[in-house]
Every structure is written in C-alpha cells, then in structure tokens.
Amino acid sequence: MGEVEEEQKQHYQIDLGNLFAFNPHHNFPSVPPSREELVKECLEQGTKLVQAVADALFSLPSVEDRDGPLVKLPAPTIRLPREKPLPKPRPPTKWEVFAKKKGIQNHKKDKLVFDEQTGTWKRRHGFDRVNDDKDIPIIEAKMTDEPGVDPFAKRRSEKKQRVEKQERHRLHNLKEAAKVGALPSHVQLAATAIPITGTQAAPRKVSKEELQNVAGMAATATASGGKFDKKLPGEKPQKHEKKYRKFLPVVEGSGMGSLERQQTDKVLSKLMSKNSHEILNVEKAVNMYNVKREKKRRNQPGKSSSTSSKLKPKNPHNKTSKKGSSFKGKSKKGSSFKGKSK
Amino acid sequence: MEFWGLVYLYYILYVFSVQLIMLQIRTPKTGRAKREVEKRAPKIVETGKKTLILHGTKTSQVLNTVLTEIYHLKKDNAVKYTRRNDNIRPFESGGETSMEFYSLKTDCSLIVFGSHSKKRPDNLVIARTYDHHIYDLVEVGIENFKSMVSFSYDKKLAPQIGSKPFFAFIGEGFENLEELKHLKEVLLDLFRGEVVTNLNLAGLDRVYVCTAVSSNRVFFTHCGLRLKKSGSVVPRMELVEVGPSMDLVVRRHRLPEDGLKKEAMKIAPELTKKKEKNVSKDPIEGKIGKIYMPDQQVGIVPLPNKAKGVKRERREAKMKGDTKKHEVKKQKLEA
Numbered sequence: 001m002g003e004v005e006e007e008q009k010q011h012y013q014i015d016l017g018n019l020f021a022f023n024p025h026h027n028f029p030s031v032p033p034s035r036e037e038l039v040k041e042c043l044e045q046g047t048k049l050v051q052a053v054a055d056a057l058f059s060l061p062s063v064e065d066r067d068g069p070l071v072k073l074p075a076p077t078i079r080l081p082r083e084k085p086l087p088k089p090r091p092p093t094k095w096e097v098f099a100k101k102k103g104i105q106n107h108k109k110d111k112l113v114f115d116e117q118t119g120t121w122k123r124r125h126g127f128d129r130v131n132d133d134k135d136i137p138i139i140e141a142k143m144t145d146e147p148g149v150d151p152f153a154k155r156r157s158e159k160k161q162r163v164e165k166q167e168r169h170r171l172h173n174l175k176e177a178a179k180v181g182a183l184p185s186h187v188q189l190a191a192t193a194i195p196i197t198g199t200q201a202a203p204r205k206v207s208k209e210e211l212q213n214v215a216g217m218a219a220t221a222t223a224s225g226g227k228f229d230k231k232l233p234g235e236k237p238q239k240h241e242k243k244y245r246k247f248l249p250v251v252e253g254s255g256m257g258s259l260e261r262q263q264t265d266k267v268l269s270k271l272m273s274k275n276s277h278e279i280l281n282v283e284k285a286v287n288m289y290n291v292k293r294e295k296k297r298r299n300q301p302g303k304s305s306s307t308s309s310k311l312k313p314k315n316p317h318n319k320t321s322k323k324g325s326s327f328k329g330k331s332k333k334g335s336s337f338k339g340k341s342k
Numbered sequence: 343m344e345f346w347g348l349v350y351l352y353y354i355l356y357v358f359s360v361q362l363i364m365l366q367i368r369t370p371k372t373g374r375a376k377r378e379v380e381k382r383a384p385k386i387v388e389t390g391k392k393t394l395i396l397h398g399t400k401t402s403q404v405l406n407t408v409l410t411e412i413y414h415l416k417k418d419n420a421v422k423y424t425r426r427n428d429n430i431r432p433f434e435s436g437g438e439t440s441m442e443f444y445s446l447k448t449d450c451s452l453i454v455f456g457s458h459s460k461k462r463p464d465n466l467v468i469a470r471t472y473d474h475h476i477y478d479l480v481e482v483g484i485e486n487f488k489s490m491v492s493f494s495y496d497k498k499l500a501p502q503i504g505s506k507p508f509f510a511f512i513g514e515g516f517e518n519l520e521e522l523k524h525l526k527e528v529l530l531d532l533f534r535g536e537v538v539t540n541l542n543l544a545g546l547d548r549v550y551v552c553t554a555v556s557s558n559r560v561f562f563t564h565c566g567l568r569l570k571k572s573g574s575v576v577p578r579m580e581l582v583e584v585g586p587s588m589d590l591v592v593r594r595h596r597l598p599e600d601g602l603k604k605e606a607m608k609i610a611p612e613l614t615k616k617k618e619k620n621v622s623k624d625p626i627e628g629k630i631g632k633i634y635m636p637d638q639q640v641g642i643v644p645l646p647n648k649a650k651g652v653k654r655e656r657r658e659a660k661m662k663g664d665t666k667k668h669e670v671k672k673q674k675l676e677a
Contacts, residue, residue: 020509024517046551049510050579058576068544081606083451084384185383188368218351222344
C-alpha cells in the first residue's frame with residue numbers, strides 16, 4: 001500500500017501533443033513468474049498512464065462537432081527529427097526588388113474588361129480578348145516613322161522582344177534561386193549536354209562498347225600497335241575483327257567477274273576523282289544551266305507588271321526582294337487590309 | 343602505357359566529353375504531376391512520415407507475420423515490398439545504398455527491415471532517414487510474438503485504421519539506458535502518425551504499451567480502448583489487448599551523428615514565437631506597454647551660443663554676456 005501511495009505522488013511525464021505518457025519511476029523488482037502476470041502488470045500500469053493523459057485531454061476546452069467533441073491539442077513537447085531539410089526562402093525576383101524600391105503595389109486584375117470599341121465585356125487573356133493585336137485595322141503614320149517600315153510587323157516584333165525579355169528574366173530568377181538552393185518545388189534543373197558544334201545535333205551518348213574500345217584506339221598511336229602496352233586488370237585484348245589484308249583468289253571460279261579488273265578500275269577511279277577539279281561532270285552542268293534558264297524566263301514576264309513592283313521594297317538584289325515578298329505573303333493576320341496579294 | 347598512347351587516349355576521351363553542359367529547366371506538364379512533386383517537396387511544417395517495409399535475404403514465419411502486422415497497423419502511410427533484398431546490410435557502410443534508393447523512390451523516411459539468420463534470429467531493423475540518407479538505426483530481436491489473430495475480443499473495440507494512438511511507456515530503463523531511450527524515440531516516431539492540432543475525442547481507440555522489463559528487453563503490445571462512463575467528464579479508460587504483442591530485445595543501435603542531428607532538429611525561424619518586449623496585460627487596465635525615455639538633462643543642455651563664427655574679442659565679449667550693443671556682422675539666423 002505504501003508503494004502505491006509513493007507512486008501516486010510521483011508524476012508521469014506527459015506529452016499531450018503526442019498523446020504520450022511515460023512513467024519513469026516504475027521498475028520490476030523481480031521478474032514476474034509467468035507471462036500472464038507480466039502482461040497483467042503491464043496493462044495495469046498502462047491503464048494508469050492512459051487515464052492520466054485522458055484526464056489532461058478531456059479537461060481541454062472542446063468544441064462540439066457533428067462527429068464528436070473537437071479539442072485543440074497543444075504542440076508536442078518531445079522533438080523528433082525532420083525527414084527533409086528545411087526549405088530555404090527564395091531570394092526576391094528582379095521585379096520584386098524593383099517594385100519594392102519604387103513602392104509599387106500589386107493590384108489584382110479583373111478577368112473581364114470593358115472593351116470600348118465593341119461596347120461589350122471581353123476577357124483580358126485568351127480567345128477574343130481585349131486589345132488584341134490582330135483587331136487593329138489602321139495604324140496612323142507618325143512623323144517619326146521611317147518609310148518602308150511595316151508598323152504591324154514592328155508591333156509584332158516588339159511583342160516578341162518583350163516576351164523574350166520576360167523569359168530571360170524568368171530564367172535569371174530561377175538561376176538565382178538555384179544558387180541559393182531555393183528552387184520552387186515543382187522545378188527541377190537537369191543538366192543536359194549539348195555539343196559545341198553549331199547544329200542542334202542530339203548529343204551522342206558514348207556507349208559501353210565504345211568506351212571499351214577507346215584504349216584499343218589509343219593503342220594504334222604506338223609503333224607496335226599496342227601489343228606491348230601494360231594492360232589494366234580487366235581490360236580485354238583489342239579486337240581486330242577484319243583481316244589485315246585482302247588477297248584476290250588465285251584461281252577464279254565460274255560466276256565471278258574479273259575481280260582483278262574490278263580492283264584496278266577502283267584504283268583508277270579513285271586516282272581520277274582526286275584530280276577531278278579539271279574534269280567536268282556533264283550531267284550536273286547541264287542541270288544547272290537548265291535551271292538558270294528557267295529562272296530567267298520567269299523573271300522577265302514578272303518585271304513587266306507595275307502593281308507588284310510599286311509595293312515591293314526597292315532593293316538592288318533580286319534575291320532579297322523575292323525573299324521579302326514571300327515572307328510578307330505568308331503573314332496571316334489582317335492581310336486583307338495590307339494590300340499585298342500573293 | 344606508352345607516353346604517346348596515353349596522350350592519344352586523353353585526346354579521345356576529351357573529344358567524347360567536351361560538350362556544353364546546359365542547365366535545362368524541367369517543370370511538370372500536368373497538374374497531377376505538379377501536385378505529386380509538391381507533395382514530396384520539403385515543407386516548413388512536416389506532415390506524417392511514410393514507412394517502408396522490406397524483407398532481407400531470409401525471413402522466418404514469425405518475422406513475416408510481424409512485418410505484415412506492422413503494415414496493417416500503418417496501412418494508410420506504409421509501403422510493403424515483398425521481394426527479398428540480398429544486398430541490404432544496414433549496419434555496414436556500403437550496405438545502406440539500396441535502402442536509401444528505395445527511400446528516395448517511395449518517399450519514405452522510416453524503414454522497417456526484417457531478416458533472419460542463425461546469429462540473429464527474427465531480427466528487425468528500424469531505420470530513420472534524413473534527406474533520404476540513413477539518420478539512425480535500431481536493431482531488435484523479436485521473441486514471444488503473439489499475432490493479432492490470436493486475440494479474441496469484442497469486435498466493437500477494434501481500432502480504426504489511421505486513428506491517433508496513445509503511448510504508454512513504463513520503466514526507468516527508458517530514461518537511464520541509452521539504447522532504450524533511442525528505442526523509445528524510434529517507436530514513437532514509427533507509430534505516431536500525423537501531428538494534428540484538432541483531435542476528435544470520439545475517435546480515440548488505441549494504445550501502444552511498452553514496458554522495460556529488463557535492461558535490454560521491452561514488452562510491446564497494442565491495445566484497444568474502451569471508454570466507460572465515470573462520474574466526471576473524463577471517461578474511465580479500459581485497455582483490451584487487441585493487436586500484436588511481442589518482446590523486443592535490443593541488439594544493436596546507431597545514434598545519429600551530432601552535426602546531422604543538429605540539422606535535423608532545426609525548427610523554422612518563423613515558427614519560434616518572439617516575445618513582445620515591454621508589453622503586458624493587466625486584467626483591469628487591459629494591455630499595458632512600457633516606454634523608456636532617455637534621461638533629458640534640461641539644465642545642462644547648452645544654448646545655441648553662436649560664438650564660433652565671430653572674432654576673438656567679440657567672442658569673448660559675448661561669452662561674458664556683454665549687453666553693449668555694437669555693430670555685429672550680419673549673421674544667419676536659424677529659423
């Protein structure tokens with residue numbers, strides 16, 4: 001009985017946030033004889049602890065919900081380690097820095113805007129939007145305008161420049177964030193390799209066989225063909241799959257042409273082709289001449305029409321003028337008003 | 343290799359490797375993918391940890407049952423792999439890579455790995471990861487295991503999946519002995535579930551009871567709760583053994599490194615409440631603030647004498663407090 005009183009005086013460590021109770025003062029003086037007794041003892045102690053937690057829990061102010069009383073739990077006192085590192089705050093973007101400096105407040109914009117021209121409410125972005133570039137019928141010419149500059153094309157190119165600038169800024173902001181290690185969670189930076197040759201050729205991944213053969217390729221630099229080079233453990237001897245030299249058969253069987261003649265022909269044609277800058281490829285020359293002649297024929301009737309020549313920009317080179325007209329002809333937006341037909 | 347051969351080798355490798363490394367930005371193209379990526383991103387306040395259950399090279403019948411039952415206890419946020427993993431050796435330096443890879447792929451930070459060998463029969467390793475690298479490990483052996491099936495009880499008492507459990511730890515060993523302290527922390531982490539602020543008192547139905555029987559043996563059992571009417575608001579609790587009960591014998595453990603522990607225990611600075619200084623609440627007067635005024639020495643403050651801009655005689659005359667009005671240079675008057 002005395003022991004029970006003593007235990008009651010001692011406090012349990014209770015962590016309400018975790019619904020956790022710990023009794024540090026209990027110990028088994030002797031190993032209980034049977035398993036059942038051990039279990040019984042443990043359940044008894046457990047009941048006491050749970051009762052203590054429940055006492056504290058039910059004394060918290062509760063809100064009646066349809067499922068039952070809701071209680072606001074305090075934060076857990078026992079600290080457990082995180083599973084992922086803390087996210088770093090991202091650095092302010094270029095615009096945010098500028099806006100803070102100037103004191104610009106961000107105002108939320110409406111989705112619908114009243115369009116003066118049609119007198120209806122149109123959406124701000126998307127299909128059939130307010131202030132769309134393609135809806136502008138006439139642009140008045142200003143004194144500052146250069147002659148020969150298409151204002152519609154100029155508007156389009158300016159917009160494209162603005163969009164590119166915005167994209168550059170976005171990438172710059174992402175790079176700045178990546179430097180600190182604070183990329184937004186849905187963005188991943190993947191390192192891709194592009195070749196330094198100018199074209200957008202797909203980067204060729206070096207295969208396992210190629211890497212294995214690299215040593216063999218390097219071995220050809222030695223005078224003895226890599227035969228006496230020290231080999232690393234695991235390095236396989238170089239393979240030379242083909243024969244070193246090809247010899248013609250001594251006796252020609254039936255069914256084969258004169259292989260010797262073919263061989264000598266091959267050698268001759270190779271020699272001749274090396275000095276071929278003097279030799280004319282007749283077919284190719286004829287084709288080129290025909291093409292030139294046809295182009296000339298097309299040009300002469302085209303030059304006699306006056307309307308097209310007036311509207312075309314005056315250019316000394318025929319080629320560039322042709323290019324220009326074809327480019328403008330391709331434009332889809334508002335082409336009916338432009339007066340250029342093709 | 344010969345010198346020129348080596349040079350040529352380097353040249354070939356250089357040709358293969360010289361390419362511009364460009365950083366390409368990859369964003370998920372669908373909303374669903376974006377949501378999944380954001381779920382796995384680190385957060386300031388973390389939600390519940392997921393558990394991964396793995397089998398080792400050889401598992402006994404007992405161990406198989408234990409792993410399945412742990413999976414059932416944590417059905418909502420656990421992943422169970424059924425294949426054998428021969429290359430996982432948690433306590434060896436190179437044998438953790440497989441565990442870390444699985445943790446990364448399934449986004450699980452708690453790993454329960456069961457294996458059976460002659461030296462360590464019915465072995466269970468509970469590992470925690472931080473940033474998908476092993477943080478700490480506890481190895482326990484399982485003895486006297488009784489499965490959930492073998493307990494008979496009233497069906498109404500069966501705990502629901504996902505309910506928040508009570509924890510009852512008994513024994514001074516949990517405070518004094520390092521291994522048992524570590525085991526206590528790991529068991530709490532494993533069975534805790536999500537940290538919630540609002541709790542529905544009607545949904546309390548399970549308890550995990552752990553008793554330190556001896557210096558290395560812990561009796562672990564899972565019980566259902568029966569709330570009985572008592573005189574006061576607080577109901578009387580009654581424990582009914584429901585789930586698996588086993589003896590855990592602590593074999594090995596590895597504590598986390600100090601630097602890593604410090605980093606893992608960090609709390610976001612935004613969350614720490616800063617105490618407002620010089621503000622107090624009075625029940626009668628309400629909110630009171632204290633303002634500290636610096637000492638204004640009224641008598642000692644020097645008056646603007648403007649003696650500086652004037653020649654010496656005039657300056658001395660001024661200082662003496664001469665009342666004679668003599669022509670003074672026009673001086674700028676302070677507004």
